[in-house]
Amino acid sequence: MKRNTPAKIMVVDDDPAGRTAVRRVLEKAGYEVTMVADAEGALERVADTDFDLIISDLRMPGETGIELLSEVKKRRPETQFLIVSAYGDEDTKALAKRMGAFEVLSKPFGRQKLIDSTARVLAV
Numbered sequence: 001m002k003r004n005t006p007a008k009i010m011v012v013d014d015d016p017a018g019r020t021a022v023r024r025v026l027e028k029a030g031y032e033v034t035m036v037a038d039a040e041g042a043l044e045r046v047a048d049t050d051f052d053l054i055i056s057d058l059r060m061p062g063e064t065g066i067e068l069l070s071e072v073k074k075r076r077p078e079t080q081f082l083i084v085s086a087y088g089d090e091d092t093k094a095l096a097k098r099m100g101a102f103e104v105l106s107k108p109f110g111r112q113k114l115i116d117s118t119a120r121v122l123a124v
Contacts, residue, residue, distance in 0.1 A: 058085030
């Protein structure tokens with residue numbers, strides 16, 4: 001599908017350097033990116049903004065990326081979701097996919113992997 005406006009992506013990660021790195025890659029690829037430090041802040045943003053994609057870290061203080069995924073899918077089921085994690089075992093990856101995540105990216109991932117995964121999920 002051809003878009004007239006850039007896709008809106010929210011990056012949720014408690015690590016400021018990680019958030020910034022992902023934002024830089026995605027903005028260079030032409031996406032509109034919002035950064036949030038935790039699930040609570042993400043849910044506040046989801047309440048009033050339609051995001052095409054949320055990219056969330058798995059482990060964060062407070063709610064996890066899996067818990068955020070569950071809440072987002074209840075509120076905005078059309079929003080696509082990617083989980084990123086340095087800790088994602090196969091059970092966690094399977095759970096995330098069953099709950100509606102498009103993919104689980106294992107950290108560290110390269111910029112091309114991020115761009116390719118983002119393009120695939122947004123093409124759905």
